[in-house]
Amino acid sequence: MIEFNDITKFFTSGIVRTDVLNGVTFKVNKGEFAAIMAPSGTGKTTLLNVLGCLMKASGGSYLFEGQDIETLNDDQLSEIRNKKIGFVFQTFNLLERTSALDNVLLPLVYSDVYPADAEKKAGRLIESVGLKDRINYKPNELSGGQQQRVAIARALINDPSVILADEPTGNLDSNSAKEIMEIFRILHKEGRTIIIVTHDINVARSSDRIIYLKDGKVEKEEVL
Numbered sequence: 001m002i003e004f005n006d007i008t009k010f011f012t013s014g015i016v017r018t019d020v021l022n023g024v025t026f027k028v029n030k031g032e033f034a035a036i037m038a039p040s041g042t043g044k045t046t047l048l049n050v051l052g053c054l055m056k057a058s059g060g061s062y063l064f065e066g067q068d069i070e071t072l073n074d075d076q077l078s079e080i081r082n083k084k085i086g087f088v089f090q091t092f093n094l095l096e097r098t099s100a101l102d103n104v105l106l107p108l109v110y111s112d113v114y115p116a117d118a119e120k121k122a123g124r125l126i127e128s129v130g131l132k133d134r135i136n137y138k139p140n141e142l143s144g145g146q147q148q149r150v151a152i153a154r155a156l157i158n159d160p161s162v163i164l165a166d167e168p169t170g171n172l173d174s175n176s177a178k179e180i181m182e183i184f185r186i187l188h189k190e191g192r193t194i195i196i197v198t199h200d201i202n203v204a205r206s207s208d209r210i211i212y213l214k215d216g217k218v219e220k221e222e223v224l
């Protein structure tokens, strides 16, 4: 379902060129729960941005559900981003002064159709991440772990087939981190494809397969 073939990515700033991804090749099948592990500052977010169609690779090919991403126009790319992919970030990225419910509804507000049952669905998702009694709380009234649960519910509102998470437990204490990883595990059991990028081996170990990156390439893979 997701196939990276010899993906490269470099950035240029003035005359300085930084090569971040130097030929990354891997496959993640539908329904897999994989972690991509790399040290800090070595290209995890860059890789996730390419995976999430937020950024184009400099070279190589990327197939998403059999489609060559390189051949798609901006509208087709945003369609994939909005309908097929749910994003979870290290810093939660919730709107302040906005209730949990409205944060979860936000991706629908930006899409062309606003389903009649949207609020019911958002409510169900908030309940499914254990926050039924916090549905009208704003981010500053929630703990970090609770904010990340809201962000996960938001990622699920469009029924994405793939969840991409960038250090989703990086700002959490170890108990909240464990709870968040358990939620990912449940989502995986429900049949979703989950890819987490992390520098934390304990986080990586709660997945089913670890892809290790080194020097912008896949160094090895480990099935757990």
Ligand SMILES: Nc1ncnc2c1ncn2[C@@H]1O[C@H](COP(=O)(O)OP(=O)(O)OP(=O)(O)O)[C@@H](O)[C@H]1O
Residues within 6 Å of the ligand: 011, 012, 013, 018, 020, 038, 039, 040, 041, 042, 043, 044, 045, 046, 047, 199
């Ligand atoms: N837009 C950009 N322009 C120039 N260089 C960039 C850009 N984005 C990332 N880089 C460079 O790419 C390298 C990898 O950055 P990236 O954010 O992907 O790493 P990371 O593994 O996610 O780091 P962290 O563990 O701190 O989150 C860094 O050297 C960074 O300076």
Ligand SMILES: [Mg+2]
Residues within 6 Å of the ligand: 044, 045, 046, 166
């Ligand atoms: Mg990063």
